[in-house]
Amino acid sequence: HPSPDMWFQGLFPPRVCLANARTNTFYGIMFDAGSTGTRIHIYTFVQKNPEQPPELEGEIFESVKPGLSAYVDQPEKGAETVKGLLKMAKEAVPCSHWKETPVVLKATAGLRLLPEPKAQALLSEVREVFEKSPFLVPNNSVSIMDGSSEGILAWITVNFLTGQLYSQNQMTVGTLDLGGASTQITFLPRSEETLEQTPVDFVTSFEMFNSTYKLYTHSYLGFGLKAARLATLGALEMKVVNGQMFRSSCLPKRLEAEWHFGGVRYQYGGNKEGETGFEPCYSEVVKVVQGKLHQPDEIRRRSFYAFSYYYDRAVDTDLIDYEKGGVLEVRDFERKAKEVCDNMDRYTSASPFLCMDLSYITALLKEGFGFGDNTLLQVREALQGPNTGFPVS
Numbered sequence: 102h103p104s105p106d107m108w109f110q111g112l113f114p115p116r117v118c119l120a121n122a123r124t125n126t127f128y129g130i131m132f133d134a135g136s137t138g139t140r141i142h143i144y145t146f147v148q149k150n151p152e153q154p155p156e157l158e159g160e161i162f163e164s165v166k167p168g169l170s171a172y173v174d175q176p177e178k179g180a181e182t183v184k185g186l187l188k189m190a191k192e193a194v195p196c197s198h199w200k201e202t203p204v205v206l207k208a209t210a211g212l213r214l215l216p217e218p219k220a221q222a223l224l225s226e227v228r229e230v231f232e233k234s235p236f237l238v239p240n241n242s243v244s245i246m247d248g249s250s251e252g253i254l255a256w257i258t259v260n261f262l263t264g265q266l267y268s269q270n271q272m273t274v275g276t277l278d279l280g281g282a283s284t285q286i287t288f289l290p291r292s293e294e295t296l297e298q299t300p301v302d303f304v305t306s307f308e309m310f311n312s313t314y315k316l317y318t319h320s321y322l323g324f325g326l327k328a329a330r331l332a333t334l335g336a337l338e339m340k341v342v343n344g345q346m347f348r349s350s351c352l353p354k355r356l357e358a359e360w361h362f363g364g365v366r367y368q369y370g371g372n373k374e375g376e377t378g379f380e381p382c383y384s385e386v387v388k389v390v391q392g393k394l395h396q397p398d399e400i401r402r403r404s405f406y407a408f409s410y411y412y413d414r415a416v417d418t419d420l421i422d423y424e425k426g427g428v429l430e431v432r433d434f435e436r437k438a439k440e441v442c443d444n445m446d447r448y449t450s451a452s453p454f455l456c457m458d459l460s461y462i463t464a465l466l467k468e469g470f471g472f473g474d475n476t477l478l479q480v481r482e483a484l485q486g487p488n489t490g491f492p493v494s
């Protein structure tokens with residue numbers, strides 16, 4: 102086809118940007134590039150008076166699946182997913198503010214697991230999308246966040262939003278984040294002994310509101326829920342051969358299916374003739390964690406805030422309410438794992454991995470971190486800002 106004559110285009114005025122937005126309002130665009138999905142957070146801040154810091158007024162959130170790491174061999178296609186989300190930002194932020202609105206992307210465990218050149222190729226495609234956008238691109242705006250920053254960020258968010266960081270007698274809570282590819286544990290040690298018994302690279306100091314905090318924090322790469330599924334199946338550090346079948350006693354006996362993670366296709370199924378149920382499953386998942394994690398004594402006496410997949414699986418099995426979350430003991434995950442694994446046929450409508458996931462969570466908490474059966478966990482949806490029920494400012 103010859104291209105149509107576009108003579109009429111010149112008749113219309115170019116799209117203009119009217120400066121109609123409030124001048125005390127600021128915006129920020131943050132991408133969380135997780136192993137299972139990419140999420141955009143568009144924050145609105147309002148500066149009510151010049152002496153005070155701006156207050157968070159609102160947040161717009163959207164997400165896409167799969168995560169960037171699934172595009173390991175198609176970096177341009179991966180960057181397209183970011184571009185799609187960025188379109189939302191152009192609608193949400195008034196055009197008069199575009200060029201002052203910073204846009205950043207922080208990638209977590211999915212990209213940490215990829216070979217460095219592949220991860221960099223994805224990030225540079227994303228950088229290009231940002232550069233072509235009308236937003237402000239700060240230095241180092243597209244990068245892989247290191248594991249300890251990830252843990253600290255979660256800890257600050259929870260303790261700031263619950264008011265602990267500016268209260269007189271600080272009762273900070275620890276945080277447990279279970280992602281797809283990595284898991285983080287972070288808390289403020291109360292006993293000197295804990296710090297003495299902790300490897301140096303598990304301790305990070307930082308300053309905030311005129312206090313210095315010495316936090317215990319560590320991110321375990323490859324110990325997220327989805328990576329743990331592969332480890333349990335024996336498929337994590339393997340070159341997967343086409344047609345190869347991975348079996349586990351944690352899966353329904355007759356199940357045969359396939360699953361894509363990190364750009365690789367895995368075929369998996371139940372133990373057709375062998376055992377299934379909690380006992381054999383638990384011994385499989387324990388092998389994934391046993392002896393591989395540092396166990397600080399103090400955590401048995403502290404309470405923790407648990408989110409991400411701890412929350413998702415607790416909601417899936419009615420251990421807690423979707424909206425309110427809830428307080429659980431470590432033993433509640435074990436009880437639920439037994440119930441699901443020993444009655445797998447009753448849970449077929451849910452994910453076939455439900456038994457494996459609950460067993461892994463139990464093993465990670467007890468055998469991995471060394472929590473007691475009765476350690477209390479506040480299981481909540483990840484705190485993200487104003488729509489969480491926690492005061493933001």
Ligand SMILES: O=c1[nH]cnc2c1ncn2[C@@H]1O[C@H](COP(=O)(O)OP(=O)(O)O)[C@@H](O)[C@H]1O
Pocket residue numbers: 133134135136137138140168209210211279280281282283284325408409410411413482483485
């Ligand atoms: O913005 C969010 N709000 C609430 N939950 C989130 C958000 N982003 C991720 N999650 C949770 O994080 C988990 C997935 O982990 P993710 O994809 O971030 O892997 P990673 O942290 O290992 O890279 C899921 O439980 C998902 O519900």
Ligand SMILES: [Ca+2]
Pocket residue numbers: 135136209280281
């Ligand atoms: Ca995450």
